[in-house]
Amino acid sequence: MSKGLFILLLFFTVKCTQAQLTYQNLEVDYDSTWTYKNLKIIPIRPKGGGNGNPLGFPQQSGRPIISLSQALKLGYVKISERGTASTENVHYLRINNSSDTAVFIASGEIITGGRQDRMVTKDTVLAPNGRDQYIDVMCVEEGRWSEKEKKFGYYGYADPGLRKVVDQSRNQVLVWKEIFGQLDGSGVKAPTLAYTARKQDKKYMLQEMEYFQQFYDKIMKDSSITGFVCVSGDKVIGMDVFAGNKLFQEELEPLLRGYIEAAIVRGSPVTAPDPTVKKYLDKILTSERGQEEYLKKNGKIFRYEEKVYHITGYAE
Numbered sequence: 219m220s221k222g223l224f225i226l227l228l229f230f231t232v233k234c235t236q237a238q239l240t241y242q243n244l245e246v247d248y249d250s251t252w253t254y255k256n257l258k259i260i261p262i263r264p265k266g267g268g269n270g271n272p273l274g275f276p277q278q279s280g281r282p283i284i285s286l287s288q289a290l291k292l293g294y295v296k297i298s299e300r301g302t303a304s305t306e307n308v309h310y311l312r313i314n315n316s317s318d319t320a321v322f323i324a325s326g327e328i329i330t331g332g333r334q335d336r337m338v339t340k341d342t343v344l345a346p347n348g349r350d351q352y353i354d355v356m357c358v359e360e361g362r363w364s365e366k367e368k369k370f371g372y373y374g375y376a377d378p379g380l381r382k383v384v385d386q387s388r389n390q391v392l393v394w395k396e397i398f399g400q401l402d403g404s405g406v407k408a409p410t411l412a413y414t415a416r417k418q419d420k421k422y423m424l425q426e427m428e429y430f431q432q433f434y435d436k437i438m439k440d441s442s443i444t445g446f447v448c449v450s451g452d453k454v455i456g457m458d459v460f461a462g463n464k465l466f467q468e469e470l471e472p473l474l475r476g477y478i479e480a481a482i483v484r485g486s487p488v489t490a491p492d493p494t495v496k497k498y499l500d501k502i503l504t505s506e507r508g509q510e511e512y513l514k515k516n517g518k519i520f521r522y523e524e525k526v527y528h529i530t531g532y533a534e
């Protein structure tokens with residue numbers, strides 16, 4: 219083999235390795251799980267441990283890309299309606315990133331207020347160019363289109379059931395149907411059929427707080443974790459993995475609350491053994507090709523600058 223061909227082959231091998239979120243680079247730690255009532259969380263780490271950016275998480279100008287929740291907290295981005303007519307503007311929001319840091323926005327993140335609550339429908343990286351940009355959204359509050367625009371706020375991630383409906387269908391009617399079913403099933407009365415209405419229920423909020431306190435600090439203390447798989451009852455209810463710990467930790471709180479919501483509303487005490495979880499994860503993490511094929515129907519893959527840096531799997 220010529221020297222030039224060897225270097226070229228090495229380049230593509232390294233590039234491919236950096237791009238993967240599979241067993242080649244990841245390990246599932248079945249010995250370090252956390253369980254509380256209806257939810258079990260199993261951490262996923264880069265092989266060899268480490269922290270920070272072990273899998274080559276994308277950066278811009280040497281600065282890590284940050285989460286939408288963090289960007290809003292720091293005042294880096296401003297969200298507004300694109301216009302006043304629901305027929306033309308319900309599926310878009312205007313967003314301006316005035317910082318010098320790119321922002322990761324994930325499908326399934328819910329933005330409250332405006333003329334009605336919305337949910338992002340597509341993973342994207344928002345460039346720090348100071349110009350108006352637009353993100354695709356769907357309504358998660360069927361009965362409201364206000365004449366006056368309320369202040370926008372950040373709710374967090376929807377539960378994995380609603381995220382799955384959005385990612386697989388992009389169908390507004392099916393989104394409303396899923397929300398109605400969830401609210402009706404949990405006995406929540408919401409005049410505008412707002413997905414976020416559950417957060418007005420004191421009993422639910424108390425349960426959520428109990429779950430959150432059992433998991434959040436324990437996960438945050440381990441700087442090698444870049445993702446997890448969640449189990450309720452006899453099955454996996456979802457998994458999320460990122461290519462770096464920094465963004466994972468920024469996404470952890472809203473993401474975790476979404477899984478807690480699923481465990482409280484539709485879950486049951488955990489009975490699924492580790493082999494059941496492994497069988498599920500093998501379909502996603504064994505190879506890039508298998509991951510691509512499986513997540514087309516049962517999850518999503520987000521690539522940025524030719525690297526995979528966020529994968530999500532949903533319940534089968």
